[in-house]
Every structure is written in structure tokens, then in C-alpha cells.
Amino acid sequence: MSDRVRLEAELENLERMLPLWRARLRHEAQFRPQFDVLANEILERADPEDRELAQERIAAMLAAHLPPASERL
DSSP: OOHHHHHHHHHHHHHHHHHHHHHTOSSGGGHHHHHHHHHHHHHHHSOGGGHHHHHHHHHHHHHHHSOOGGGOO
């Protein structure tokens, strides 16, 4: 498996689990630290030339799956 294919698979898996993960949180404040650990692991394994793409995908996941900041208070 090429590094790019592996990266795409890891990002897809991360995004696929977000709805269920967020639905099972006891407190919203738990989400971001846990998500950041997983996202950073993916970024560390990514080839340097793919990191910007991965960061953009991760930012898009957060935008799509997190409520607006006003609702997170």
C-alpha cells in the first residue's frame, strides 16, 4: 500500500468514526484533546509532501462535525 493510499484510508477512517464518537461523549470538552492525539498521529506518519493535504482534510472534518463555537460553550 502506498503512503498516500494509507494516509487517505486513515483520514477516511477518522472521519467515518466522528459521528458515533461525538454521540457517545459524556462531555464535549473531551472530544478535541482525543481528536488531536489521533490526528497528530496521522500527521506524523504522513509524508512531508502530504501533510498540508492531511491538515486541510482534518480541518474540514472539524468544520463538518463540530457545532459552531457558540454552541460549544
